[in-house]
Amino acid sequence: xxxxxxxxxxxxxxxxxxxxxxxxxxxxxxxxxxxxxxxxxxxxxxxxxxxxxxxxxxxxxxxxxxxxxxxxxxxxxxxxxxxxxxxxxxxxxxxxxxxxxxxxxxxxxxxxxxxxxxxxxxxxxxxx
Numbered sequence: 001x002x003x004x005x006x007x008x009x010x011x012x013x014x015x016x017x018x019x020x021x022x023x024x025x026x027x028x029x030x031x032x033x034x035x036x037x038x039x040x041x042x043x044x045x046x047x048x049x050x051x052x053x054x055x056x057x058x059x060x061x062x063x064x065x066x067x068x069x070x071x072x073x074x075x076x077x078x079x080x081x082x083x084x085x086x087x088x089x090x091x092x093x094x095x096x097x098x099x100x101x102x103x104x105x106x107x108x109x110x111x112x113x114x115x116x117x118x119x120x121x122x123x124x125x126x127x128x
């Protein structure tokens with residue numbers, strides 16, 4: 001019985017170490033996870049999220065109320081692609097701000113919709 005317990009704990013330990021190793025490889029080395037960020041959006045042609053700067057809580061807000069409003073959409077992009085892009089001279093898909101390139105896997109934009117609003121978010125009125 002003692003030998004069976006020892007084998008059980010050795011196998012359990014190997015499984016735990018293997019699981020930690022695979023997770024480390026996936027997240028730290030391969031960077032296989034999604035990054036969600038905000039990128040610019042044109043409310044004239046897209047359904048944008050809207051953010052308004054509050055001068056009472058942020059001293060960097062513009063004086064003009066019309067300039068306090070900013071529009072954005074969300075991008076979901078693979079962290080490994082972002083990391084690789086940052087290490088190349090071309091910077092295709094990550095120059096300036098993040099963007100999805102043609103045919104890129106695991107990259108998408110999220111536009112404002114009443115169903116995907118989080119706390120404190122608002123949709124901009126789409127102007128024609």
